Amino acid sequence: RKEVEQDPGPFNVPEGATVAFNCTYSNSASQSFFWYRQDCRKEPKLLMSVYSSGNEDGRFTAQLNRASQYISLLIRDSKLSDSATYLCVVNIPPYKYIFGTGTRLKVLA
């Protein structure tokens, strides 16, 4: 079993749709969690950190469920510019960061 698993997609959604991605992790010692966005042939960029209480940044909402060991990302009112690969990242103490393979999102006009 992979340490961090994501559905690779692609998710093809129309503009304005709501889309949700899930990510599961296997190491219960995992401490910090993040979502990164990666555009084609570019570096990953931090989208948001994920906190136990859940957090929201504009159209983006992240949730963490430690008991079930999964992380989610919800994107509301999808824009064409949201088309990218979304990477789930888990920090395994002390210093290791494990990335999922990413979920590809394509928002269609």
Added chain:
Amino acid sequence: DAGVTQSPTHLIKTRGQQVTLRCSPKSGHDTVSWYQQALGQGPQFIFQYYEEEERQRGNFPDRFSGHQFPNYSSELNVNALLLGDSALYLCASSLGASSGNTIYFGEGSWLTVV
């Protein structure tokens, strides 16, 4: 505020050769990590440097080695290159004394081994 910078951006090497990639961390950061990203995969952790020492390593062979300098910049060296080493090599920096801090990536170095 300078972000993470890497060089070279693209390079082509022949099997069996050696390569050195360079990274300067984001201003104020003291920790550098290196990742390998093959096409269609997520970045794979190679190792992390803090206070000029390797403090954690992923599942990569000894052909992959690194160094961190007193100014926090870093090098990744790969010896005896294989075709399978062709990938995007990403450097990430963070403020490193504690665990779980956010990491920031450079634009990467595209390595092609022929």
